Amino acid sequence: MITIKNEKQINDLKESGEILAGVFVKLKDFIRPGVSPMQIDQFVRDILKEKGAIPSFLGYSGYPAAVCTSVNDKVIHGIPDSAPLVDGDIIGCDIGVTYKGMISDAARTFPVGKVSPEVQKLLDVTKESLMAGIAAIKPGGRVRDISKAITAVIQPHGYGIVHSFCGHGVGFEVHEEPQIPNNYPSRGKNPRLKPGMVLAIEPMVNIGTAEVEILEDDWTVITMDGSLSAHFEHTVVVTEKGAEIVTGSLD
Ligand code: MF3
Ligand code: CO
Numbered sequence: 001m002i003t004i005k006n007e008k009q010i011n012d013l014k015e016s017g018e019i020l021a022g023v024f025v026k027l028k029d030f031i032r033p034g035v036s037p038m039q040i041d042q043f044v045r046d047i048l049k050e051k052g053a054i055p056s057f058l059g060y061s062g063y064p065a066a067v068c069t070s071v072n073d074k075v076i077h078g079i080p081d082s083a084p085l086v087d088g089d090i091i092g093c094d095i096g097v098t099y100k101g102m103i104s105d106a107a108r109t110f111p112v113g114k115v116s117p118e119v120q121k122l123l124d125v126t127k128e129s130l131m132a133g134i135a136a137i138k139p140g141g142r143v144r145d146i147s148k149a150i151t152a153v154i155q156p157h158g159y160g161i162v163h164s165f166c167g168h169g170v171g172f173e174v175h176e177e178p179q180i181p182n183n184y185p186s187r188g189k190n191p192r193l194k195p196g197m198v199l200a201i202e203p204m205v206n207i208g209t210a211e212v213e214i215l216e217d218d219w220t221v222i223t224m225d226g227s228l229s230a231h232f233e234h235t236v237v238v239t240e241k242g243a244e245i246v247t248g249s250l251d
Pocket of ligand 2: 105106167168200202233
């Protein structure tokens with residue numbers, strides 16, 4: 001079942017998203033060579049506590065942290081460790097915020113220090129694909145319009161579009177229906193989009209092939225070929241006109 005959120009719930013979701021957007025603004029300055037993913041996790045926990053918000057991922061299906069930190073060839077769901085970041089790394093930070101009972105979900109991949117033009121391009125294309133996916137949302141349209149728009153941006157660059165994981169409904173739960181594939185074409189359901197739906201759109205893009213595997217910690221997803229991977233995610237509300245982003249801006 002795809003849930004529809006009412007006006008009050010959407011307003012509360014927007015407050016949740018605003019807190020999350022603020023976390024990312026602070027993280028951008030905090031992330032630099034020498035900082036560890038565990039320090040990032042603690043930094044985010046402290047901000048959320050101060051705001052009276054709850055980290056949605058902590059304890060979700062047993063996940064042990066507030067932030068999923070995915071360095072370099074880690075795609076998603078990396079568990080924060082104490083290894084300091086080094087110049088030239090990239091780190092995906094994926095965070096869920098529960099506030100007034102509403103969950104917003106967003107991710108950014110940050111360059112650490114200075115990255116090569118090749119890596120910056122991966123980040124830029126992944127961002128662009130997320131924005132294109134969101135722009136494709138129209139009430140009466142369908143989920144796969146999003147997948148098609150995301151794929152159209154990424155494919156010309158020859159990057160691997162991860163298809164073992166997708167975007168999803170969000171708001172009342174961390175993961176709700178529908179599943180939103182980033183690859184197109186794809187199998188499965190293709191429901192219509194309706195005002196009041198809340199969606200997390202999240203392309204995961206590898207410089208190499210699309211293949212991924214899960215590490216023995218049962219969480220961390222890495223690229224099979226060891227290539228770098230980027231991940232950007234926004235939570236959006238489907239409106240009468242299109243989609244409204246609730247989790248700030250990617251810049
Ligand atoms: N945003 C993540 C996703 O959509 C949620 C992480 S779930 C957690 O997959 F359990 F890892 F926290
Ligand atoms: Co998500």
